[in-house]
Every structure is written in structure tokens, then in C-alpha cells.
Amino acid sequence: MAESFATGGVGDAQLRYRDDEPCAQPAVTVEAFKGQTNATAVRLESGEDARELLAMLDRLTLVVVHFPAFTDGRGYSAARILREAGYAGELRAAGDVLVDQIRYMRRCGFDSFAPDAPLDAAAVERALGFYDHVYQPTVDGQTPVWTLRHGGDHG
Amino acid sequence: MYQYDKYDQSLVDSRVAEFRDQCERRIAGEMTEDQFKPLRLQNGLYLQLHAYMLRVAIPYGTLSGDQMRMLATIARKYDRDYGHFTTRQNIQYNWIKLEDAADILQDLSTVEMHAIQTSGNCIRNISSDQYAGASAEEAADPRPWAELLRQWSSFHPEFAHLPRKFKICVIASDTDRAAMRLHDIGIQLVENDAGELGARFYVGGGMGRTPMIAPLIREFVSADDLISYCEACLRVYNRYGRRDNKYKARIKILVHEIGAEEYKRQVEEEFAHIKTLNLDPPRAELERISEFFAPPAFDAEAPTEVDLSDPDFRIWHDQNVAEHKNPAYAIATISLKPVGGIPGDATADQMDLMADLAKQYSFDECRVTHSQNIVLPHVRKADLYALWQKLDEAGLAPANLDLIGDMIACPGLDYCSLANARSIPLAQKISQRFADQQRQKELGELKLKISGCINACGHHHAGHIGILGVDRKGVENYQLLFGGSGAEDVSLAKITGPGFTEDGVVDAIEKATDLYLAQREEGERFVDTYRRIGMEPFKEALYG
Structure with missing residues (x-):
């Protein structure tokens, strides 16, 4: 469930599941980010390699992953790769982001959302509430069924 | 189960x-x-x-x-x-x-079923060998591994918007009854030198408009690495599979374009990373699942002989009954291919009957085959005759397993919005032309597969005889292909030449089977003769 539920106006995100101050800087392209050593926010296009950012994680506070179409699933892998590498800053899904994608995006590590078209907050709450269990461990820390069955409490 | x-x-x-x-x-x-x-x-x-x-x-x-x-x-x-x-x-x-x-x-x-991920650009239902748990030749029952993969792939958050659909098959025999290497991932369970069970991975097979046979990617993946290795295979595909063209988006195109070696290198690199994340379930989970697939309580006293004195029963028994690992039992295939019927269709009453028969004769279990038939996997040999009588009464006893009458056909233009041509009426005509039991038997194993469009749902690339329906200036036209196989002798069929009308293709098949009968050597199936003599004599017979 949502730790916090912002209704808009927080940076560019309509939804934000973090308590820290949003990054005030605009997100720049990966190429620009490499050159601007004081930049802290980057925007990753769907065809770009998230691993290019891994050497620069310590100065990142916001990564915006762009979804040109909700059917383009590359951003889900990008998000997990960043979280798996220990990135703890804000991870925002932007672009064609729809109600029924939010839950999987949360599971892959996204914690803020800047959809092109504003989402119905009640529908998002419902969509996040249907499932009590997950089969797979991911970076979201939910204990998978496989662990629950065998007496463990975390994945 | x-x-x-x-x-x-x-x-x-x-x-x-x-x-x-x-x-x-x-x-x-x-x-x-x-x-x-x-x-x-x-x-x-x-x-x-x-x-x-x-x-x-x-x-x-x-x-x-x-x-x-x-x-x-x-x-x-x-x-x-x-x-x-x-x-x-x-x-x-x-x-x-x-x-x-x-x-x-x-x-x-309410009966532990669903329709989750049976379509869409995600990991689809896992397929397997319909003789699993009943065949003597398997290294193990492949279904516990398939069930583990079912759970892993269900609601997988990273792989719900893949470039294209993704199909996984798990078998455990050298005999391939599931077209394993024509899947996006084909897994064969094998034992290594230490006697441990593991998964041999083939990746990048498929049918559709660009058929490919999956190359071997890894010889052995242990049970403890299965999920991580699958994650690695899928992540490389999700990131680098083509998204610019729907028809080039399957993993087979990626593997083909970068090469199996390079794909394997990328997977191994990703696997080395993913393995550090502790994603694999505890070994106890595979063991827990495996217990559900323990062999049923076979009757140790049951006779190992079958009374074949009824000649009609004998015909069915010879064709549709396969050997079971227990000598007192048999594997019975219920053919859903009556003469002139719609391949794979069953009425509600027939389904009820099959449910009853499964309960009465097969430890309450049945299987669906990729050839669109139903299998009762564990039938006492002593019960086969009674089973056959009940099937025969319900029109469920065609004795044509793996014969020309046992054809695969997609729904085609009668139902499907993608189809270019009808498949069902053609299947019915072929089935009627070759209705004679003696004639079918004489032709021997002959896998005929019909697709109503280039998407190949009817597996025409894998047919000993394949038929592809196309639209030629608004008229249904059928291309004929020979030499494919979805079995362990996997191969892709080749087009004979110009297409035929619906009636023309039935005549053409007859010419081809006549040539086969004239040319075959001892023990050769249609596809063996084709492979030996090549396309030319067939072309001559069809177009000469």
C-alpha cells in the first residue's frame, strides 16, 4: 500500500511514495549527465542502458525512466537494474504510465510517477490493493510465497 | 497433480x-x-x-x-x-x-484454474509432454519444474510487457512430443555425470512467419539456478528484443541477429549478476511441488496382458495406446479427430464423459496434447476394453493417433481475425478423403498440420505435410509444404511451389502420398522418404 499519496504538485510527479524532499533539479539526458558533474537528476530513454548510470549512482537523487508507450517494457528492467545495484534515490516512471501498470512498476522499484494523463487516484489505490501475495522476490522487499511456505519471513 | x-x-x-x-x-x-x-x-x-x-x-x-x-x-x-x-x-x-x-x-x-497470461506479450502457459509421469523413458517427471516456472512467470512484474509473446516448454525425454525446440525457451531435463537432474536450455525457437529451431544455449542448469537463469534469458530479451517491428519481435529474431553465441554470452553475464540476488526458491519448494506429482498407487496385482480378440478394439489399441512405465498400465489417447470433424473440438457432453472416464480409469487425471487430443495417462490394461467401448459410443474412439486423420488445424477464418483462409473445412475434406482406416494405416505416421495464416498457429512448418492458407487476390489459396517435424527429428518444412485451391490441395496431398507409397523403402515414414529422395520427385508429381 501507499506510504504516502501525493495528489500532484510534487516536482513533476503526480504520485510519490517517498518522504524525502523531491529533487529540485531538472532531469538531464544521460549524455549531459556524464558531462555535468554537479547534476543530480537524469532522464533515461527506453532504449538507453541503465547500466551506464551505475558508475555515477553516488551523485544521483532522481532517475526519470521514460515510457514512450505503456507496452514498452524496457523501463521495468532498467528500474530493477538500478535498484539491484543499490540505487536508493527517487525512481520515477514518466510518460505513458497507466493505472494498471503501477503495481508492477512499484514491484520493480519505481517510487514516483509522472503520467502523461493524470490518473484516477481511487483506481490506483484499488489496483494496488488487490493482491496480498507475490510469487517472485523483486527489489520491493515483499516476501514471496516461496519463502512463506518454508518458514522464512523475507526474500 | x-x-x-x-x-x-x-x-x-x-x-x-x-x-x-x-x-x-x-x-x-x-x-x-x-x-x-x-x-x-x-x-x-x-x-x-x-x-x-x-x-x-x-x-x-x-x-x-x-x-x-x-x-x-x-x-x-x-x-x-x-x-x-x-x-x-x-x-x-x-x-x-x-x-x-x-x-x-x-x-x-473454484477448481484451481484461470486464464492468466494465456495471451499478450508476456510469458504464456508452460507446455509439456502429455506422457509425463507415465512414460518409461523420461529422466524425471518434467511437471514439477513446469509448475515452478508457472509460479515464477505468473504476475512477473518485469516481464509483462515483453517485445512479444513468450512460450516455454519443459520435457524430460529424448522423444519430443511437445515441439520443445520450436518454443522461445525449450527445456529438456537431463541428468549430469553426478546423477543430478538439471535443465538443458534451448532458446530462440518458434514458428510464425520466420520459423526457427532453437539452438542449445546451455547444457545444464541446476535446479538451484533455474529461476535465475530464466530471469537472465528474459531480461536480455526484454532489453534488447526488437520493438520496432511486431513481426521481428520474438526472441528467435534477437538470437538469430546477434547469434546464439553472443546471446549466450549476454545471458551468462546477466546470470552472474542475478545469481547474487538470491531469487531462486529454496530447494524445498521444488521438493514440495514434486510430492504432488508422485506416481499414483498402481495396482500391483493387475494383469499385464490385454485381450485383443475384438478386432475393432484391436485397431484402436494398436494405434492409440502407448506403453506405460508400469507393465500393467497403458497410456490411452482419445482422438478428437473424427472423420469430417473439427480437429480439437469437444462438446460439453464429451468433456463430461472424459472427466468421468479419467476418474474411473486414470486416477482422475487427463492431459491435453499439442496435437489437440486428450490423453488418459494411467489406464489399467485390464480396463482398456471397457474404456474403448465407452469412448466408441460417444464418438471419441477414432483410431488415428499420428496418422493423416490426426491432423492439427487452427481455427482459421471461420473464427480468427488474423486468418487469411479457412482451415476447418479443408481439414474436414482431407479427413474425408483419407477416411478409410486401412488406407490411413498403410500411410503410417503422417503428421499433417494446417494454418490459416502465416502466424502458424496450426504448426504447418512442423508438419510432415504442412498447409498454409493465404489470401491470393481475395481468393483462399493453400500452399503445400513437406518435410517438417516438431519431434526429436525437428526440421522445418519447405514449400513445394505454387499454391492450390481448397480442392486442389486435397488432390495434391493424394498425389504426394501415392508417390510416397511407390517410392518408400522398408520402414520409412512419409517424411523419411521425402528426406531421402528430396523435393524434386514430389514437385514432378504435383506440377509435372
Whole structure:
């Protein structure tokens, strides 16, 4: 469930599941980010390699992953790769982001959302509430069924 | 058979509630059809030519009598009293109303069934060998591994928007009854030198408009690495599979374009990383699942001989009954290919009967085959005659397993919005032309497969004889192919030459089978003769 539920106006995100101050800087392209050593926010296009950012994680506070179409699933892998590498800053899904994608995006590590078209907050709450269990461990820390069955409490 | 625990049930129940909410939002106009489409597809709901079609998952083709009975109930309650068993070991219903879809899923959930990920660009239902757990030659029962993969792939958050659909098959025999190497991932369970069971991975096979046989990617993946290795295979595909062209988006194109060696290198690199994340389930989970697939309590006293004195029974027995690992038992295939029938269709009454027979004669278990038949995997030899009599009474005893009458056909232009030509009427004509039992038997094993369009749902690339329906200036036209196989001798069929009319292609098949009968050497199947003498003599017979 949502730790916090912002209704808009927080940076560019309509939804934000973090308590820290949003990054005030605009997100720049990966190429620009490499050159601007004081930049802290980057925007990753769907065809770009998230691993290019891994050497620069310590100065990142916001990564915006762009979804040109909700059917383009590359951003889900990008998000997990960043979280798996220990990135703890804000991870925002932007672009064609729809109600029924939010839950999987949360599971892959996204914690803020800047959809092109504003989402119905009640529908998002419902969509996040249907499932009590997950089969797979991911970076979201939910204990998978496989662990629950065998007496463990975390994945 | 696997049985849900509270977690499996909770997940399926959640899915029903979620999909009901999604349907309501769609009906209320809160979602566009484009936005709804991937959601309904991941719940098996297609929009076809005349109505919605619902595809229900039958994991690794295994189902209980109660589950089969529920399939009959759904056919009666929501459809037109029949269903169509598919080449992915699933069942689909052709006349579904959108407003009923959530109720159907609810009914299915009461017998531990669902339609999760039976369509859409995600990991589909896992397929397997219909003789699993019954065949003497398998290294192990492949289904516990398939069930583990079912769980892993269900609601996988990273792989729900892949470039294209993704099909995984798990078998455990050298004999391939599941077209394993024509899957996106084909797994064969094998033992290594230390006697441990592991998975041999073939990646990048498929049919469609660019058929490919999957190359070997890794010789042995241990049970402890199975999930991590699959994650690595899928992640490389999700990141680098083509998204610019729907027809080049399957993993086979990626593997082909970068080469199997380079794909393997990338997978191994990703695997080395993923393995550090501790994603694999404890070994106890595979053991827990395996217990559900323990062999049933076979009757140790049962006779090992069959009374074949009834000649009609003998014909069926010789064709449709296979050897079981227990000498007192047999594997019986119920052919859904009566002369002039629609391949893979079964009526609600037939489904009920098969459910009863499974309960009475086969430890309450049946299987769906990729050839669109039903298998009773564990029948006492002493019960075969009684079983056959009941099947025969219900029109379920065609004695044509693997013969020309046992053909695969997709739904074609009678139902499918993608099709260019009808498959069903052609299948019916061929079946009638070759109706004579003696003649079929004389032709021997002959796998004929019909697709109504280039997407190849009817597996025409893998047919000893394949037929591809195309649209030629508004007229249905049928290309003929020879030499394919989806079995362990896997190969891709080649087009003979210019296409034929519907009647013309039936005549052409007859010319080809006549040539085969004239040319064959001792013990050769149609496909063996074709492979030995090549296409030229066949072309001569067809076009000369």
C-alpha cells in the first residue's frame, strides 16, 4: 500500500511514495549527465542502458525512466537494474504510465510517477490493493510465497 | 497433480477481482479499448471475428476430472456447448460475452484454474509432454519444474510487457512430443555425470512467419539456478528484443541477429549478476511441488496382458495406446479427430464423459496434447476394453493417433481475425478423403498440420505435410509444404511451389502420398522418404 499519496504538485510527479524532499533539479539526458558533474537528476530513454548510470549512482537523487508507450517494457528492467545495484534515490516512471501498470512498476522499484494523463487516484489505490501475495522476490522487499511456505519471513 | 495452497488460491482470487474491476472500468468508458486490450489479453480474452474468445490455461496440459467437468460447464453456461483444445494444450471458447468474462474466471477459480497470461506479450502457459509421469523413458517427471516456472512467470512484474509473446516448454525425454525446440525457451531435463537432474536450455525457437529451431544455449542448469537463469534469458530479451517491428519481435529474431553465441554470452553475464540476488526458491519448494506429482498407487496385482480378440478394439489399441512405465498400465489417447470433424473440438457432453472416464480409469487425471487430443495417462490394461467401448459410443474412439486423420488445424477464418483462409473445412475434406482406416494405416505416421495464416498457429512448418492458407487476390489459396517435424527429428518444412485451391490441395496431398507409397523403402515414414529422395520427385508429381 501507499506510504504516502501525493495528489500532484510534487516536482513533476503526480504520485510519490517517498518522504524525502523531491529533487529540485531538472532531469538531464544521460549524455549531459556524464558531462555535468554537479547534476543530480537524469532522464533515461527506453532504449538507453541503465547500466551506464551505475558508475555515477553516488551523485544521483532522481532517475526519470521514460515510457514512450505503456507496452514498452524496457523501463521495468532498467528500474530493477538500478535498484539491484543499490540505487536508493527517487525512481520515477514518466510518460505513458497507466493505472494498471503501477503495481508492477512499484514491484520493480519505481517510487514516483509522472503520467502523461493524470490518473484516477481511487483506481490506483484499488489496483494496488488487490493482491496480498507475490510469487517472485523483486527489489520491493515483499516476501514471496516461496519463502512463506518454508518458514522464512523475507526474500 | 498439483493442488493449490492458500497462497495460490489467493493469487488467483485476486486476479478475478482485479479483472472484474478492469472490465467494469472498460464498460464504464474509463479506459480506451487500446488501454484495455493488453489487460484483457493477459486474462485470455481476445476479440475475434464474431465475438470474444476466451483461452483458459491448462498448465502443462494436465487437468483433473473436476477441472475437465468445469470446462464442460463453462461451455454450456457461457458458450455454445463446445470448446476447442489448442496446440498450446489450452482450451478456448469462441462465443464469449465481455460482461460474462469475470464470472467465468470466478467459476474457473473454484477448481484451481484461470486464464492468466494465456495471451499478450508476456510469458504464456508452460507446455509439456502429455506422457509425463507415465512414460518409461523420461529422466524425471518434467511437471514439477513446469509448475515452478508457472509460479515464477505468473504476475512477473518485469516481464509483462515483453517485445512479444513468450512460450516455454519443459520435457524430460529424448522423444519430443511437445515441439520443445520450436518454443522461445525449450527445456529438456537431463541428468549430469553426478546423477543430478538439471535443465538443458534451448532458446530462440518458434514458428510464425520466420520459423526457427532453437539452438542449445546451455547444457545444464541446476535446479538451484533455474529461476535465475530464466530471469537472465528474459531480461536480455526484454532489453534488447526488437520493438520496432511486431513481426521481428520474438526472441528467435534477437538470437538469430546477434547469434546464439553472443546471446549466450549476454545471458551468462546477466546470470552472474542475478545469481547474487538470491531469487531462486529454496530447494524445498521444488521438493514440495514434486510430492504432488508422485506416481499414483498402481495396482500391483493387475494383469499385464490385454485381450485383443475384438478386432475393432484391436485397431484402436494398436494405434492409440502407448506403453506405460508400469507393465500393467497403458497410456490411452482419445482422438478428437473424427472423420469430417473439427480437429480439437469437444462438446460439453464429451468433456463430461472424459472427466468421468479419467476418474474411473486414470486416477482422475487427463492431459491435453499439442496435437489437440486428450490423453488418459494411467489406464489399467485390464480396463482398456471397457474404456474403448465407452469412448466408441460417444464418438471419441477414432483410431488415428499420428496418422493423416490426426491432423492439427487452427481455427482459421471461420473464427480468427488474423486468418487469411479457412482451415476447418479443408481439414474436414482431407479427413474425408483419407477416411478409410486401412488406407490411413498403410500411410503410417503422417503428421499433417494446417494454418490459416502465416502466424502458424496450426504448426504447418512442423508438419510432415504442412498447409498454409493465404489470401491470393481475395481468393483462399493453400500452399503445400513437406518435410517438417516438431519431434526429436525437428526440421522445418519447405514449400513445394505454387499454391492450390481448397480442392486442389486435397488432390495434391493424394498425389504426394501415392508417390510416397511407390517410392518408400522398408520402414520409412512419409517424411523419411521425402528426406531421402528430396523435393524434386514430389514437385514432378504435383506440377509435372
